[in-house]
Amino acid sequence: VDLPPPEADTNGTYEDVPNNNMRKVIARRLTESKRDVPHFYTSMEVELDNVLALRKNLAKNHDIMVSVNDLIIRCSALALRDVPEVNATYKAKSGKVEMQESIDISVAVATPTGLITPIVPNTDHLGLAEITASVRDLAGRAREGKLQPHEYQGGTFCISNLGMFGIDEFSAVINPPQAAILAVGGGTPRVVPTPYVDGAEEQAKPYIRTIMTARLSADRRVVDEATA
Numbered sequence: 348v349d350l351p352p353p354e355a356d357t358n359g360t361y362e363d364v365p366n367n368n369m370r371k372v373i374a375r376r377l378t379e380s381k382r383d384v385p386h387f388y389t390s391m392e393v394e395l396d397n398v399l400a401l402r403k404n405l406a407k408n409h410d411i412m413v414s415v416n417d418l419i420i421r422c423s424a425l426a427l428r429d430v431p432e433v434n435a436t437y438k439a440k441s442g443k444v445e446m447q448e449s450i451d452i453s454v455a456v457a458t459p460t461g462l463i464t465p466i467v468p469n470t471d472h473l474g475l476a477e478i479t480a481s482v483r484d485l486a487g488r489a490r491e492g493k494l495q496p497h498e499y500q501g502g503t504f505c506i507s508n509l510g511m512f513g514i515d516e517f518s519a520v521i522n523p524p525q526a527a528i529l530a531v532g533g534g535t536p537r538v539v540p541t542p543y544v545d546g547a548e549e550q551a552k553p554y555i556r557t558i559m560t561a562r563l564s565a566d567r568r569v570v571d572e573a574t575a
Contacts, residue, residue, distance in 0.1 A: 369461040377520050383439070384521050385567040389575045395534040395557040405475070416454075416508045417479045419531055419561075424450050424470035427504055430574060434503050436524035437569050444526075444569050453502035453522065454482055456489045463489050464522060466502045506531065516560035526569035534559040 366374065398418055405411040427434040427450045435446045450471040453464035465485035467478060488494050504526075507519045510533030519530035534557040541551040565575045 367460050369463070373461050376523070380520050380523050384437075384523060386521060386564050387567050387572065387575070388518055388562055388564055389572065390516070390560060390562040393559045393561055395559050399534075399557060411476050411479075413475050413479045414482075415510070415534070415559075416506070416531070417475055417482060419508065419529075420452055420454065420467065420470060420478050420482070420506060421473075421475055423504065423506060423529060424452055424473075427452075428471045432574050433527050433565070433570055435526050435569050436503065437526060437566055438524065447503040449503070451501065451503045453499075453505040453525070454485070455505065455507035455519075456486045458490045458492070460492070463494070463499050464502060464505055465489050465494055465499045505529070510534065510559070516562060518562055519564050521564050521566055523566075525566075527563055527565040527575070530562045530564065532560045532562075 395415065398415060401418070402413060402415070405413055431446060434450055435444050437443075438445055449469055451466050451468050452470040453466050455462055455464050465488075467473070467481050467485070470478065473481065485494070485498065489499070502522075502525060505519075505522050505528040507528060508531040509517055510531055512533075514532050515535060516532040517530050519528045521528050536555050537558045538553050539556045539558075540553045543550060563575050
């Protein structure tokens with residue numbers, strides 16, 4: 348039976364909201380990034396239980412309060428020190444890859460006026476307590492609009508963590524001229540199966556672990572898949 352198409356009301360109301368200067372810059376730069384930078388993605392699931400236990404230990408026995416993100420920043424800095432090919436920038440005009448001497452990790456911070464990425468300089472030389480203090484100071488001043496330009500312009504690698512918003516996983520857009528950005532989701536409890544052992548009288552039981560998904564977006568002009 349032929350039925351007439353339903354009538355749709357297209358007379359809804361809307362409001363045009365003008366972008367502030369920061370959001371205009373974000374829109375322009377990220378559009379350029381997705382258009383001009385050949386993104387590729389690699390993901391890994393990470394067990395967080397030992398990390399969570401370390402946090403409790405530091406808080407209980409040393410009165411040091413660190414977040415999971417602080418530990419991710421520290422681990423990323425050490426990984427960049429071991430794999431310097433990712434700690435590089437691409438120079439579009441010359442077509443050259445510039446290896447960076449220092450490891451300066453940018454940390455994405457949501458502010459009322461838009462996303463900003465303050466930099467933790469020489470991250471690989473900092474301990475956990477120093478990273479925690481630096482991130483808290485930078486994030487606080489970023490939300491108040493009190494950062495100096497040199498505190499958010501530059502950086503050699505970026506981390507964006509949406510775990511606190513209940514996001515399990517996502518893909519982040521590279522912030523040129525950086526060559527990579529790590530997108531971090533929240534940790535969720537999962538049942539982990541154990542391998543079957545042929546001939547064993549009793550098989551090991553599955554167990555529960557807190558799993559986090561980390562996805563690296565990388566510039567293929569700078570980083571290849573095996574390096575990522």
